[in-house]
Amino acid sequence: MEKNKFDIITIGGSAGSIGVALILLKSLPEHFQIPIVLIIHRMKNITSQLNKLLAKELGIKEVVEPEDKEPIRAGIIYLAAQNYHLLVEQGNTFSLDYSEPVNFSRPSIDVSFESIARVYKHKTLAILLSGANKDGAAGLGRVIGEGGTAIVQSPETAEYPAMPKAAIDINPSVLIQSPEQTVHYLLNQITT
Amino acid sequence: MDENNSIHIKELDEILQMLLHRYGYDFSNYTKASLLRRVNRFAKETDSATAYDLKYKLLNSEPIFQLFLQEVTVNVTELFRDPAYYKSLREKVLPVLASYPIIKIWHAGCSTGEEVFSMCIMLHEAGLLKRARIYATDINPANLEKARSGIIPLAHMKEYTTNYLKSGGKNDFADYYSARYDHAIINEELRSQVIFSQHNLVSDNVFNEFQFISCRNVMIYFDKQLQDRVLQLFYDSLSSLGFLTLGLKETLLFSVVKDKFNNIHKTTKIYRRKD
Numbered sequence A: 001m002e003k004n005k006f007d008i009i010t011i012g013g014s015a016g017s018i019g020v021a022l023i024l025l026k027s028l029p030e031h032f033q034i035p036i037v038l039i040i041h042r043m044k045n046i047t048s049q050l051n052k053l054l055a056k057e058l059g060i061k062e063v064v065e066p067e068d069k070e071p072i073r074a075g076i077i078y079l080a081a082q083n084y085h086l087l088v089e090q091g092n093t094f095s096l097d098y099s100e101p102v103n104f105s106r107p108s109i110d111v112s113f114e115s116i117a118r119v120y121k122h123k124t125l126a127i128l129l130s131g132a133n134k135d136g137a138a139g140l141g142r143v144i145g146e147g148g149t150a151i152v153q154s155p156e157t158a159e160y161p162a163m164p165k166a167a168i169d170i171n172p173s174v175l176i177q178s179p180e181q182t183v184h185y186l187l188n189q190i191t192t
Numbered sequence B: 001m002d003e004n005n006s007i008h009i010k011e012l013d014e015i016l017q018m019l020l021h022r023y024g025y026d027f028s029n030y031t032k033a034s035l036l037r038r039v040n041r042f043a044k045e046t047d048s049a050t051a052y053d054l055k056y057k058l059l060n061s062e063p064i065f066q067l068f069l070q071e072v073t074v075n076v077t078e079l080f081r082d083p084a085y086y087k088s089l090r091e092k093v094l095p096v097l098a099s100y101p102i103i104k105i106w107h108a109g110c111s112t113g114e115e116v117f118s119m120c121i122m123l124h125e126a127g128l129l130k131r132a133r134i135y136a137t138d139i140n141p142a143n144l145e146k147a148r149s150g151i152i153p154l155a156h157m158k159e160y161t162t163n164y165l166k167s168g169g170k171n172d173f174a175d176y177y178s179a180r181y182d183h184a185i186i187n188e189e190l191r192s193q194v195i196f197s198q199h200n201l202v203s204d205n206v207f208n209e210f211q212f213i214s215c216r217n218v219m220i221y222f223d224k225q226l227q228d229r230v231l232q233l234f235y236d237s238l239s240s241l242g243f244l245t246l247g248l249k250e251t252l253l254f255s256v257v258k259d260k261f262n263n264i265h266k267t268t269k270i271y272r273r274k275d
């Protein structure tokens, strides 16, 4: 068994991202050995049941909305709860933050990406998907700055290209990939 | 652009040490990820380019420290926030509290009072307000001053009214406040049983015994060690079979007191002392 290049994968998305996130998650090997953290802006009409919906689509027991101080465990898919920012602490626990929205978003992808990068450094893989705002761009900058890897969904494959575009604009060194390319990338990097 | 790069964790620790010595506030057990964000935001707002700049300003100006306190204590709050929580208070907690001749309540980390006013309204509707003695505390004097005035911004009143109705409220919400220009004042009678005072959960101790303690969205800013201290403090401040309520994403599951409480309503985080 070879070692994972990454210790955590985090995926940020907004409008038009849920379908793509599902494609990526479905492609993961059954017993992947790292935690996966989803930060997805929820449209007002898709309310609190998103974790159940994702679990059902993926055919797994649960997608966990972490609570404060919950230990981060490998092999679990986490989804940031509505109305809180999701952060990670040194020592690998989650913590929550109920401060004002950032760029009109709570959870904010920037806040989570930055805090994950600060703890997991070069072992971070962050993936930014479709969306109609600019969240995630600064966060990816931080991931790269800490030596981690940043992937952005190619704007032409995104239902809403604004978010990927904003991230590409300020981060010249991101990998720009179609969902299929990212699936391929993940299969090469994630071992079980 | 990357605002988090100006102040690093080591520099943060030095600033916190200085604040403890200079002002007596100890933030060393606040969660680092969140605190680092707040402090960097504050550095930006005060045009402090380096940690040294910021430290210098904080050391030499008490008014700047007060603003700093305002920033790091995250004061966001709402009337009837999380209607489901208030609904289960109505159904599961108030009927029990009704059996006490004097009902003692503590809101720890009450911010500008919205949570307290919501409780007052519910106690009033249950006919319990006159028997209630409500202590509402916070670390931040500016919050307490606002809370004492009973004034809340009018901007979100529509949302608050919806929250109230969702929580099972049956009255005309507008009867509980009077609107003036851009703000509303909660009726004085509703606030008559409340005492607002300063209490720091980091350093202050038990000051009374309560049948109900609410501490919502406050301990998420504390590390595990400080959470455990505060939870022990709450346990010691509760009378037997007393209630403790937390924010929706908080839990006793990872704490030292987890075996001392029953979770009587899982999703709304209402706990009750076992003994």
Ligand SMILES: C[S@@+](CC[C@H](N)C(=O)[O-])C[C@H]1O[C@@H](n2cnc3c(N)ncnc32)[C@H](O)[C@@H]1O
Pocket: A098, B073, B074, B075, B076, B077, B078, B081, B108, B109, B110, B111, B112, B115, B137, B138, B139, B140, B143, B199, B200, B201, B202, B215, B216, B217, B218, B247
């Ligand atoms: C996000 S607000 C929560 C307000 C309210 N409980 C709610 O849920 O809507 C957090 C509050 O905790 C207070 N706080 C932070 N540290 C504290 C401490 N050490 N002792 C007491 N209060 C504290 C802050 O001043 C702030 O008002």
